Amino acid sequence: MVKYYRGYDGIIQGLIDGDKKDAFVARIHQEAQSVGGYDVYQSLMLTQILACIVHQSALNCATALLQGHTGLTPDINAVHPDDASAPPLHCSSDDPELIELFLRYGARTDIRFQGFLPLCCAIDNISIHTHFIGWSTRQSIYMTIVFMCLQDQTELLECVRLLFRATNEVEKEIYRYVKDGKIIQILALLMVAREEVTSPSLFKGLCDPALDGNMSLRQLVLSEIVSLMASRVTLVSTSEEALDELNNKLETMMSMLSLIQVFERAGDKIELHRRYLTKLCPKLLAAQIACLLINEGLAEYKDFELKSHDDGSAQTRIVSSFNLDFLEILELKLNKGMQLGSGITKIYKHYADNMWIPRLSDHPPTLEPMTIPLLSNEDDAKGSSPLKVSLEKLCHHPYLNDWTPKKSTFKLVCILCLPQLKESLESIRLVACKTEGIEAIGCNLARQGKLIELASLLMVVSGSSDMRSNAIRRCVTSDLQALVDSEFKLKGRSSSHKLVDEKEMKLSALLLLEVFERAGNSINHYLQSDTYNEGRRSRLKIAREIQNLLEKAGFAMKSKDADLNDIKCFSPAFDSVDHISLPxxxxxxxxxxxxxxxxxxxxxxxxxxxxxxxxxxxxxxxxxxxxxxxxxxxxxxxxxxxxxxxxxxxxxxxxx
Structure with missing residues (x-):
């Protein structure tokens, strides 16, 4: 278009660059009259003029254009048919005044350009302009918070805040960010709309119906963590790449949970520091924010040391230099025990880990486990008591004496498939057929961590209509979410190791459910086959055949899972007549x-x-x-x- 108007680059461009409103308006009138009218000029040049105004952040020229002083009638919501140019609101993601102007004149926030809303463009713009060079699981999330609080991020965060307030159904975008593990994007939203983002009913209608249509950001992140933990336990692929990817996703979600923890406990104080300490230089402000996080028991001094990733670029050297100077100031403040105001007490570097006393009033309510009816006397009268006795009797079988939850869960399945336990399992099957509420019994066994009883019950009723493992899975998942949340809050405390053991128990229960869902029919078919029942097959050979069935079902058997030397019943010292089970x-x-x-x-x-x-x-x-x-x-x-x-x-x- 420039070839038809040779003066566009030299005159219009210069007027927009200088944001000279009056000269810009006069030039538009002159050009429009020279080409035969405003309609012709608008069809030829309006798109380029509007794009240039947005690019140069010419607020005065934009105001004159939208108010009609130029005689042109721009459509700020128009999208080019071939997606060659984005709407103005998408392109003005770094100028809050321009965004506010466009919103005032009817710019729509629900228009997607190449799949992105204006809010998404503003949030992604922060991740590009942040000081931190590409957050990864190698780095600490706390240093990213410090960088985000610096003054040069203020305008970018204000753009996000304006678009967040004007956009409907933002929960769908937040949901996508969590699923994709977008740490910087979630951090930006927490900085500008902490109360809305951490609302207990943020994901209304986007969650499991069992949660009554409500789910918070914390619950969604916890569900993702539990899902990744379960996937790691039941990983099908044995490739190192798949395992590394899964571990990276899990570490990302744990960092996201740390992020939520920070803003739930200290979000208001971070906002006060960011608003009222604007006169401080960036290094002093960063040190103040870091002291706040350490004093709240959320971080340690070592969390603010950037991992070395020197690629030789100028930006990397600048960030590294900033980090070294910032750490020097931070260490000086901590060693001197400087008070930060707002009731914050003195803290020293070597006491940072021991001074944290959780304040329950600052914590969100702990996730309640899924409600499963416990066994009552009426249930015992219906036959649950004989089933309980049969399951406990099997647990005392000599073959199961040396198995513990720390040993592979696959080995427990192999032991239960031995012929010497067939009679006990058959008695459990007969009792289970006459027992009501098998599903509730399975949930109770999983909740109490009775893995042998749970595995035995799943083995005899797998595939039965009376036993739906989905209910047990929901129960275990709910308990596991609560354990992960509690473990995270008590991180570094003396009681946290108990929660770790319980968490491993729940993961083993999930693995048992997965085993009998994917391989239960194959195992039962093998146990009823002539190959299994005819002849005298060694216990070790039976175990190897069960392991082959598990591998065919897609389970990645590690070396420790296949090694049966730590199980006594598979030792060659055990005679074939099984004398150990005799009086x-x-x-x-x-x-x-x-x-x-x-x-x-x-x-x-x-x-x-x-x-x-x-x-x-x-x-x-x-x-x-x-x-x-x-x-x-x-x-x-x-x-x-x-x-x-x-x-x-x-x-x-x-x-x-």
Whole structure:
């Protein structure tokens, strides 16, 4: 278009650059008359003029254009058919006065240009202009907060605030930011609209119906953390890239939870520092914000040290130099115990970790676990008590004595598939068929951390219509969210390790649910096959076949999951007759040759005496085999077992 109006670059451009309103208006009238009218001039040049005004932030020229002083009627909501140019509101994301002007004259905030709202453009503009060079999981989120509080971010944050107030359904954009792990974007929203973003009902209608249509930002982040934890436990792919990506996402979500924690506890104080300490230089203001975070027990001195990522650029050197000077000022303030006002007490660097005492009034309400009906006496009367007894009886089986939750959950599945436990599982199945409320029983077992009972119940009722694992999954997920939240609040405290153990227990329960959902039918089909029931297959071979079924179901078996050496029942020392499960009187004993002969004679004599001693007894006489016959007629391995059995039988006959 410039070729038709050679004076555009030299005159119009210069007037817009200088924001000379009167000269700009006069030039527009002159040009419009020269081309045959305002309509012709508007069709040819209005788009370029409006784009130049936005680019140069010419507020006076924009005001004259929108007020109609130029005779042109611009449509500030128009989108070019081929998306060649964005609407003015999308392009003015760094000038709050221009945004306010466009909003006053009817600019729409719901128009998407290439999929982005004006609010999204303003938020993304902050991540581009921030001092911090690309936040990553290697860096601390607290240093990003410090950078965001500096004065040169004020105008950018004001743009976000204006667009946030004028945009409807912002919760959908926040929801997307959380799902994508956009830390800087969430930080910008917390800086300008903390109360709205942390509202308990922010995601109304975008969450699980079980939450009554309400979900807060904290709950959404916690649900993402739990989901990633569960995905890491049940990871299908064994590639290092997939595992690294999953871990990075999890670390990002944990940093986002830290961010929410900061603004829930100290958001008002951060806002006061940012508004009323504007006269301080950036390094002093950064040190004040850092002292505030340390004093609130949210951060430590080491959290403000940037990780070295020197790429040789000038911006990197500037940031590194700023960080070194800022740390020097911060250390000086901490060592001197400088008071920060607003009731903030003295704090020293080496006491920072020990002075935090949580203030419950500042904390949001802890997530309540999903309501699952506990077992009552009425439930016991309906048959839950026999099921409970059967499950507890199985837990005392010798094969399960040395299994603990710290060992692989896959090994527990392998143990339960052994033939020696088939009878116990069958009795549990018979009792479970007559028991009502299996779903509630499973939830209680998962909540109490009884993994062996839960695995046994899932094994016998997997695929049954009476057992829906989704309810148990929701129950475990809800408890796990509460544990993660509590662990995060008590981070560094003495009681936090207990929460870690409980969290690992819940993750193991989720893994059990996943195992029997994805491989339950295959396992049951194998246990009913002729290959399993015919012949005498070793326990180790059965375990290997179960592991193969789990791998085919998509579970990534690690080396520690496949190694069965730490489980006694898979040890070669265990004999095939499973004597350890027999009563103590029937177990094998080790004797010397002389002791063995003496013991055989005593057992034989006792047996003859009891059978022949009563001469008045009627019926056929029973003669015990002689020691010599026992010696030659019974295999050496089982000879002592038969003799012990004879002693027991003799004692029973004597009692009768």
């Amino acid at each position: 103590s009187t029937l177990r094998f004993r080790q004797f010397s040759v002389a002791a063995e002969k003496k013991h055989m004679q005593r057992a034989s004599k006792s047996f003859h005496t009891m059978v022949r001693g009563n001469s008045k007894c009627r019926g056929p006489r029973i003669f015990a085999p002689t020691p010599k016959a026992l010696k030659h007629g019974i295999p050496n391995v089982n000879r002592e077992w038969f003799l012990s059995l004879g002693v027991v039988i003799a004692k029973l006959i004597k009692r009768v």
